[in-house]
Amino acid sequence: MNALLTETQLEEFRTRAAEMPHPRELVIDLLRAIQNNCGWVPDEGVELAGEILGLSPVQVEEVATFYDKIFRQPVGRRVIHVCDSICCWSRGGEQVYGYLQEKLGIVPGGTTADGIFTLLPTCCLGACGEAPAMMIGLTTYGDLTKERINEILAQERQAALSPLPRGEG
Amino acid sequence: MTDTPQVLFKNRRPGETAFLAEYQRSGGYEGLRKAVKMTPAEVRETVKESGLRGRGGAGFPTGLKWTFFPADQLGEKYLVCNGDEMEPGTYKDRELLLADPHQLIEGMLVAAYALQTPVAYVFIRYAYERCAQNLERAIAEARQAGFLGRDILGSGFACEIFVHRSAGRYICGEETALLNALEGLRANPRSKPPFPAVRGLFGKPTTVNNVETLANVQHIIAHGADWFRGLARTESGAGTKLYGLSGHLNQTPCLEAPIGITLRELIQEHGGGVWQGRKMKACLPGGASTPFMTAGQLDVPMDFDTIEKAGSRFGTGGVTVFDETTCMVEATLNLNNFFARESCGWCTPCRDGLPFVSWLLRQIETGKATMDDLQTLRDQLRNITGTSFCALAQGAVGPIESLLRLFGDEVEDHIKRGRCPLKS
Ligand SMILES: Cc1cc2nc3c(=O)[nH]c(=O)nc-3n(C[C@H](O)[C@H](O)[C@H](O)COP(=O)(O)O)c2cc1C
Ligand code: SF4
Numbered sequence A: 001m002n003a004l005l006t007e008t009q010l011e012e013f014r015t016r017a018a019e020m021p022h023p024r025e026l027v028i029d030l031l032r033a034i035q036n037n038c039g040w041v042p043d044e045g046v047e048l049a050g051e052i053l054g055l056s057p058v059q060v061e062e063v064a065t066f067y068d069k070i071f072r073q074p075v076g077r078r079v080i081h082v083c084d085s086i087c088c089w090s091r092g093g094e095q096v097y098g099y100l101q102e103k104l105g106i107v108p109g110g111t112t113a114d115g116i117f118t119l120l121p122t123c124c125l126g127a128c129g130e131a132p133a134m135m136i137g138l139t140t141y142g143d144l145t146k147e148r149i150n151e152i153l154a155q156e157r158q159a160a161l162s163p164l165p166r167g168e169g
Numbered sequence B: 001m002t003d004t005p006q007v008l009f010k011n012r013r014p015g016e017t018a019f020l021a022e023y024q025r026s027g028g029y030e031g032l033r034k035a036v037k038m039t040p041a042e043v044r045e046t047v048k049e050s051g052l053r054g055r056g057g058a059g060f061p062t063g064l065k066w067t068f069f070p071a072d073q074l075g076e077k078y079l080v081c082n083g084d085e086m087e088p089g090t091y092k093d094r095e096l097l098l099a100d101p102h103q104l105i106e107g108m109l110v111a112a113y114a115l116q117t118p119v120a121y122v123f124i125r126y127a128y129e130r131c132a133q134n135l136e137r138a139i140a141e142a143r144q145a146g147f148l149g150r151d152i153l154g155s156g157f158a159c160e161i162f163v164h165r166s167a168g169r170y171i172c173g174e175e176t177a178l179l180n181a182l183e184g185l186r187a188n189p190r191s192k193p194p195f196p197a198v199r200g201l202f203g204k205p206t207t208v209n210n211v212e213t214l215a216n217v218q219h220i221i222a223h224g225a226d227w228f229r230g231l232a233r234t235e236s237g238a239g240t241k242l243y244g245l246s247g248h249l250n251q252t253p254c255l256e257a258p259i260g261i262t263l264r265e266l267i268q269e270h271g272g273g274v275w276q277g278r279k280m281k282a283c284l285p286g287g288a289s290t291p292f293m294t295a296g297q298l299d300v301p302m303d304f305d306t307i308e309k310a311g312s313r314f315g316t317g318g319v320t321v322f323d324e325t326t327c328m329v330e331a332t333l334n335l336n337n338f339f340a341r342e343s344c345g346w347c348t349p350c351r352d353g354l355p356f357v358s359w360l361l362r363q364i365e366t367g368k369a370t371m372d373d374l375q376t377l378r379d380q381l382r383n384i385t386g387t388s389f390c391a392l393a394q395g396a397v398g399p400i401e402s403l404l405r406l407f408g409d410e411v412e413d414h415i416k417r418g419r420c421p422l423k424s
């Protein structure tokens, strides 16, 4: 596993926390930074965030577990969030979700054997005009068809395997 | 169609973002220049006269909301912009921030001046990373140009704007849950009163407004309250509105058109009509929490009062259209599943009631329900109505109530035939 935070990040968060009247407001930023480095937020990450912000681990945990985009268990390198809300539903969202399950050979919540993709549902992505839509990492993809999904998956797989720094997700 | 004045979308070009130079070429920051020469009270009064109503879903008059705020009181107080935008069918704030982020920054600065808040936050949902980046760049540009920071345009007024990135959950858009989220607390709603204007962010007076609401403010100051009222086609309405089309249409753009445009114009002219040559069966006029409207109501003007008279709500202006092949029970089930999953879990009618409603709707859709189940569904709606801690559960009830009111025969048909009548 990568370091929870880089030296620079740690320094920066500590400085900001010391300067801010309400350091607690940094908790999401911190959890997201840790998740960006590790792929998810392990217990040590919750403890570290608490230590930086002067909170108990449970005070961090009650925030971390509230959000569906913070992962408290390991996920693949790329999390695919498929929109299952009404506009996507009206334009074939269920078929997109089904196709992804078939193509990746996993059920919702599952991770591919090579550890690259995790598949999850999400509510509306704000791409209702380009329905059906999904988000991988922080990139939203709309107007999905089988062909487009194949291309996107190939691209994302390649990016996930490349040695370059990962994008958040 | 093209003669609609473009106020918020005037700099919008496909695939591009307008930053400071372009924004200023089209008159950007003239509203702020004018505002800081007025007194804060004059700015508030102008916004009140303009008739601007909140674009975040509830339609509360913005100027009136601002009168509850202790603008003249010294000390810590906050302006918060709600950019959570997670209600299915709603994507207008995203389009605005992708196209022209300075629209919001200038609007926030004028609002901050009117309310005399030295600190403002923009709360941005997880999925809108590009919007967050656009805003950060716009803030940096505005600071460089002297529009933001200390002594704005030599007026002595100071204001900082911070971008807060969220991590999911629809409830964060409810204004008091949003305040908890901003503070780094679990994002359950707070009880009201005290209202945020009295005790809001970090316990201090706070005003929460939607992205589109705030983006209108500088235009009102630049061009006047009468001009703004004149933009609308209805007598009582004011301004333009960003409408996001979705569902079974040939085209699904987001566009700016007057308040008071009819559903028919939106659907026929801007949406290119219902797809695949079909007929329209129903639509959600303003997001997932607004009751359905039917094809017989296409000439209703899109405004708060007129849509309410027609049995629904104007909401956010996100119009989702359903064609004649749509099973309304199934559509409603999808909507309710969203609310059930996004329930924050704080109160029982919502946490337990909504999943039960989903179960009942599924029983009906799959042909397993009895007439007793239908009665149970009605009872459940009554149990949830008026008893939930915040408006999320009330929003969930809207579409279901309209399903029973407008499509009661279709619902009963499911029960009588023991299957969905729209599926072969
Ligand atoms: C469950 C729920 C979700 C909401 N989500 C949003 C949202 O994403 N954006 C928004 O502006 N208002 C949202 N609202 C409305 C806000 O509580 C608040 O009324 C609004 O931000 C006020 O701004 P306005 O007066 O400018 O419309 C939501 C309300 C509820 C009950
Ligand atoms: S109505 Fe739902 S979202 Fe609102 S407080 Fe109750 S459980 Fe939470």
Ligand code: FES
Pocket (backbone or CB within 6 Å): A083, A084, A085, A086, A087, A088, A089, A123, A124, A125, A126, A127, A128, A129, A131, A132, A133, B088, B089, B090
């Ligand atoms: S409903 Fe899928 S992006 Fe809005």
